[in-house]
Amino acid sequence: xxxxxxxxxxxxxxxxxxxxxxALVAKTDESVERLTAGMNxxxxxxxxxxxxxxxxxxxxxxxxxxxxxHMRPTYFNKKVMPWxxxxxxxxxxxxxxxxxxxxxxxxxxxxxxxxxxxxxxxxNIMGNVPLGLMLRDLxxxxxxxMVAIVLLHMLRTYVTGxxxxxxxxxxxxxxxxxxxxxxxxxxxxxxxxxxLSLWAVTIGASMSEAAPPPVVGRIVDVLVRGGPGFGDxxxxxxxxxxxxxxxxxxxxxxxxxxxxxxxxxxxxxxxVEADGEDTARKVPMGVRDYFMPDVxxxxxYWIALWTFIIIFAVTVGNLYHAPLExxxxxxxxxxxxTAPWYFLWLQGMLKLGDKLIWGIIAPTVLLGFAxxxxxxxxGPSRRYIRRRLGMSFAALTVAxxxxxxxxxxxxxxxxxxxDQEVMAVxxxxxxxxxxxxxxxxxxxVGEYSTHAVASVPTAGLLELMELxxxxxxxxxxxxxxxxxxxxxxxxxxxxxxITLRVLWNGGERAADLAVYLHADSNYED
Amino acid sequence: MTWRVVVGTLLxxxxxxxxxxxxxxxxxxxxxxxxxxxxxxxxxGAALFESNCMSCHGIxxxxxxxxxxxxxxxxxxxxxxLTEVGWTGAxxxxxxxxxxxxxxxxxxxxSYPQRMPTWSQEYGGPLRIDQVENLVDFVMNYGxxxxxxxGAETAAAAPAAEGIGANLTxxxxxxxxxARGEQLTMDLGCVGCHVTATVxxxxxxxxxxxxxxxGTRAGESVTASDYAxxxxxxxxxxxxxxxxxxxxxxxxxxxxxxPAIYADSLTAQDVADxxxxxxTLK
Numbered sequence: 001x002x003x004x005x006x007x008x009x010x011x012x013x014x015x016x017x018x019x020x021x022x023a024l025v026a027k028t029d030e031s032v033e034r035l036t037a038g039m040n041x042x043x044x045x046x047x048x049x050x051x052x053x054x055x056x057x058x059x060x061x062x063x064x065x066x067x068x069x070h071m072r073p074t075y076f077n078k079k080v081m082p083w084x085x086x087x088x089x090x091x092x093x094x095x096x097x098x099x100x101x102x103x104x105x106x107x108x109x110x111x112x113x114x115x116x117x118x119x120x121x122x123x124n125i126m127g128n129v130p131l132g133l134m135l136r137d138l139x140x141x142x143x144x145x146m147v148a149i150v151l152l153h154m155l156r157t158y159v160t161g162x163x164x165x166x167x168x169x170x171x172x173x174x175x176x177x178x179x180x181x182x183x184x185x186x187x188x189x190x191x192x193x194x195x196l197s198l199w200a201v202t203i204g205a206s207m208s209e210a211a212p213p214p215v216v217g218r219i220v221d222v223l224v225r226g227g228p229g230f231g232d233x234x235x236x237x238x239x240x241x242x243x244x245x246x247x248x249x250x251x252x253x254x255x256x257x258x259x260x261x262x263x264x265x266x267x268x269x270x271x272v273e274a275d276g277e278d279t280a281r282k283v284p285m286g287v288r289d290y291f292m293p294d295v296x297x298x299x300x301y302w303i304a305l306w307t308f309i310i311i312f313a314v315t316v317g318n319l320y321h322a323p324l325e326x327x328x329x330x331x332x333x334x335x336x337x338t339a340p341w342y343f344l345w346l347q348g349m350l351k352l353g354d355k356l357i358w359g360i361i362a363p364t365v366l367l368g369f370a371x372x373x374x375x376x377x378x379g380p381s382r383r384y385i386r387r388r389l390g391m392s393f394a395a396l397t398v399a400x401x402x403x404x405x406x407x408x409x410x411x412x413x414x415x416x417x418x419d420q421e422v423m424a425v426x427x428x429x430x431x432x433x434x435x436x437x438x439x440x441x442x443x444x445v446g447e448y449s450t451h452a453v454a455s456v457p458t459a460g461l462l463e464l465m466e467l468x469x470x471x472x473x474x475x476x477x478x479x480x481x482x483x484x485x486x487x488x489x490x491x492x493x494x495x496x497x498i499t500l501r502v503l504w505n506g507g508e509r510a511a512d513l514a515v516y517l518h519a520d521s522n523y524e525d
Numbered sequence: 526m527t528w529r530v531v532v533g534t535l536l537x538x539x540x541x542x543x544x545x546x547x548x549x550x551x552x553x554x555x556x557x558x559x560x561x562x563x564x565x566x567x568x569x570g571a572a573l574f575e576s577n578c579m580s581c582h583g584i585x586x587x588x589x590x591x592x593x594x595x596x597x598x599x600x601x602x603x604x605x606x607l608t609e610v611g612w613t614g615a616x617x618x619x620x621x622x623x624x625x626x627x628x629x630x631x632x633x634x635x636s637y638p639q640r641m642p643t644w645s646q647e648y649g650g651p652l653r654i655d656q657v658e659n660l661v662d663f664v665m666n667y668g669x670x671x672x673x674x675x676g677a678e679t680a681a682a683a684p685a686a687e688g689i690g691a692n693l694t695x696x697x698x699x700x701x702x703x704a705r706g707e708q709l710t711m712d713l714g715c716v717g718c719h720v721t722a723t724v725x726x727x728x729x730x731x732x733x734x735x736x737x738x739x740g741t742r743a744g745e746s747v748t749a750s751d752y753a754x755x756x757x758x759x760x761x762x763x764x765x766x767x768x769x770x771x772x773x774x775x776x777x778x779x780x781x782x783x784p785a786i787y788a789d790s791l792t793a794q795d796v797a798d799x800x801x802x803x804x805t806l807k
Contacts, residue, residue: 050526116654127558130551131544297526301533308536308543315547326569327655491585493669495567516571522561 037066047293059292073262075288076295077280080266085160088302089153090261093181094254095306096146100184103139104243111191113239115232118193119327126324133321137314140322143185145310147342150181158394161382162267163374166278170260171374173253179367180250182342187242189340190235196430198230198328199337201238203347205230210355229330267382276380325430334429335420336410348407418478419502419511422471426464426500427515432523434464435498440519443488443496450484461486472502479504494519563662570663573656577644580717586667589714591636591784602668616668621661625650638782639724688789689796691769693761696793701801709799718783725783726775728806738806739763746775763800767791 014023033040038061039047047059062069080086110125110132112118125132154174157163163171190201209221226233265280273279289295313319325334339347349358369376377390384391406412427435442460450469456462468484476482482504491497500513574586581593588595600606602616612619625645631638643650645657652660689696710716718724719739720732730738737745744759746752754773756762765772768788771780787796 048530119655123562127555127562130555131548133554133558134544134547294526297529297533301529301536304533304536304540308540311540311543315543327653329653491571492567492663492666494564495571495666497571514572514575516568518564518567520560520564521568522557522564 037062037069038064050293053290059290063291069291071258071262072291072295073265075283075290076266077268077283078287078289079268079272081289081294081298085156085162085269086266087152087156089149089156091299091302092306093146093149093153093177094258095303096142096149097250097254099142099307099310100139100146101247103135103142106135107139108243113191113236115193115235115328118191118235122192122194122324134311134314137320137322138310139188141310141314141320143188144341147181147185150178151342154178155394155398158373159384159391160267160270161387161390163377164380164382165276165378167260167264167267168374170257170264172371173257173260175367175370176253177250177257178370180246180253184242184246184250186340186343187238187246190230190238191242192324193235193328194323194325195328195332195334196323196325198330199334200339202230203337203339204343207346207350207355207359210359212356212360230328270382270384273382275383275386323431332429335416335424336414336430338409341405344406344408345401345404346408348404348409348412351407351413417511418475419504419509420513422468422475422479422484422502423500423511423513425471426468427498427513434467435500435515436517436521436523438464440494440496440517443498443517445488445490445496448486448488450482468500481506483507491516566659566662567666569656570659570661570666573652573660574663577652578660580711580721581641581714583714584712586664589717590786590790592639592714592717593637593641594635596664597667597670599671602671617661617665620664621657624660624664625657636784639718687792689768689787689791689793691788693755693764693768698760698764698797698800699794701797701799703798703801703805706798706800706802709795710802715799726778728803730807740804740806743803746773759804760800763803764796767796767799 011023011027014026017023018026029040029042032044036044039058043058046054053059060074063072063074064070107125110129111121122136125136129135157171157174186201186204190197205221205224208224209217211217211220222228224234224237226237263281264278265283267278268280314321338344346359346363349362352358379387379390381387425433427433438460442458444457444461446457448456448461448465450465450472453462453465453469456465465484465486468486472479472482472484479502482502485499485501485503487499487501489497489499495516495518498515498517500515501510503510574582578586581589582596583589583593586595586597588598594606595601604616607613607616607619623641625643626648627641627643627650629640631640644652644660646653710719716728719726719728726739726742727733728739730736730741733739733742735742740759743762747754747756747759747762752773754762754765754769756765766783768791770783770785770787774780791799
């Protein structure tokens with residue numbers, strides 16, 4: 001019986017044999033080797049020092065035996081290591097995907113996809129969760145950066161001709177990744193359930209209604225929004241899309257995309273190979289940069305740098321904060337609603353005319369073209385000089401998208417009443433603006449007119465009244481013989497009522513806007 | 526490679542310091558955010574009050590006799606009113622409950638014959654829960670006036686000057702100012718029953734079955750066969766309706782709904798201005 005319960009600890013035998021210190025060192029060495037899937041302490045230190053490789057090379061073992069590094073190549077071609085030609089954009093896109101996943105999962109702890117509490121959840125995250133504001137800001141800045149970087153990565157791939165044979169399919173999966181990234185960002189827009197969310201997404205989602213024929217459009221619209229307008233069901237759909245469906249699709253597409261990148265090797269800079277030739281897979285001994293330590297330190301450095309930048313930007317740097325507008329209200333359309341910046345080109349196209357042609361057919365054709373571009377454009381050369389047409393096409397595309405995006409902003413072809421525009425400059429609906437940004441003590445009770453700007457009592461008021469006057473002059477054609485009044489009253493303890501009144505046609509026509517402003521509301525920040 | 530290791534390590538340390546620094550300052554920042562949020566909630570509440578509550582509770586919450594009680598008054602915040610109604614909970618809950626649910630029936634034993642409407646969407650009203658909360662924050666903010674002891678109590682319910690009295694011809698009406706009259710109808714809460722709702726006969730042509738406004742109907746009613754009052758023309762008819770509302774009732778309306786307080790509380794000028802305004806509503 002006793003034999004069954006006999007405990008045998010081999011380590012104790014080692015201690016007996018070598019003494020405690022040597023046994024501990026040996027055990028640690030063994031643990032490190034197991035954790036790194038093949039590198040003992042000496043190999044790790046030698047790698048970090050950048051010693052020449054010994055034979056057999058222990059630095060390739062983690063790639064062969066370990067899970068994480070088996071996804072990464074053992075070495076890269078020296079020619080793809082500098083900034084040019086990759087600009088590290090693909091790596092950065094994945095970096096931001098990881099940032100989004102981490103911050104997103106943490107934010108999920110404080111979020112319920114219900115129109116009753118979603119907005120309150122935001123206030124709770126911002127005002128009650130330690131570091132909650134930072135996490136939300138990081139998630140938002142990461143989302144914006146990820147979209148921008150994926151777009152730049154696509155542009156870079158096009159410019160260096162890296163989509164050409166044999167990498168057509170890599171390009172194709174990249175377009176899927178772009179699509180999923182855009183939809184991830186777009187679906188996240190709705191979740192805070194503020195006015196910005198509701199109206200930006202409403203603009204996008206309402207386009208689905210134009211899908212032909214009308215019965216299909218209606219069905220698609222109802223499927224997307226869960227009803228004739230956004231409500232609990234629509235919010236839940238966007239939430240599940242945002243946290244489950246789209247991430248799953250994105251990770252699958254990313255797996256395929258990166259697998260193809262490794263299989264074909266990173267494409268060399270254009271011009272180092274003969275036309276039609278692709279030698280990226282075979283990396284001769286002399287031009288290898290091993291993953292350990294060169295690529296790894298570069299990547300870790302890059303991660304440290306970007307983490308520092310984004311965390312600095314949203315905390316002590318105060319450079320970026322995720323916006324939060326008033327609670328979503330389907331009854332109140334803000335004066336100027338815009339789609340997210342990466343869909344402004346779509347909003348611009350919609351101003352060109354028919355919703356079906358510009359809102360559905362044109363984007364579908366564009367997207368379809370992007371999907372098959374790598375199979376259509378089969379010119380053998382990747383040299384810039386021999387791709388004049390292709391380069392012109394890229395420049396033209398960028399220019400057209402820039403112009404369309406401009407056309408999507410409220411500065412282009414949006415008609416609204418000029419009196420509302422003037423008042424909205426001082427007190428906009430979508431962000432605090434100059435009036436709310438003026439410290440409460442500067443807003444002295446009284447009635448002020450743009451006809452007597454100089455007589456106002458404080459510097460803050462003077463600035464506001466000058467802006468007011470300037471705007472009335474700007475809209476002088478539509479608002480002839482105008483006067484702008486600002487009436488400031490004490491309303492409650494700490495609360496002031498500010499009435500903006502624009503009079504024109506010599507006082508025949510008038511429009512009012514009332515703004516309540518509390519001394520503690522902190523819009524200055 | 527070495528510089529990358531050094532700079533990268535420094536960056537990681539710097540990032541950790543920044544996060545630690547931010548974390549240390551979080552309690553203060555969060556308190557600040559909450560104060561700012563509370564203040565913005567009061568702002569939103571003020572706008573909601575203007576569009577939903579003002580017509581009955583008065584522009585500055587001073588209440589309107591016979592229509593709705595004062596919110597901007599000491600007795601609400603010093604516990605007097607809660608004792609009167611027998612409420613033992615917190616005032617804020619009382620306000621929230623009243624805003625959200627309204628009053629199912631008009632309160633007996635008060636001079637408020639109308640029931641307060643339900644406001645929360647939870648109970649079939651028009652406002653979202655967060656909007657109800659905004660209104661509660663706004664109403665509770667009136668409490669600061671009394672807590673601070675600024676003596677602003679006197680600002681509420683300004684005492685009326687010399688009342689016009691119930692006679693239809695004496696004193697003679699001065700010239701009326703329709704613009705001031707329109708403002709008065711809002712300040713006094715007339716619009717709560719005659720425009721916003723139709724507790725009383727609708728003033729506006731669009732809301733009345735006849736398709737005509739009160740300005741037109743006054744002239745017609747005074748010559749109608751069933752008219753039982755003392756007025757001889759439209760102006761006197763309107764004056765009578767204000768100062769002595771129960772003498773003659775429009776079809777379908779009962780006596781005592783319109784407060785019979787205006788003979789004492791309005792001046793001749795007030796009545797003249799209101800009539801001047803009503804006559805413009807053809």
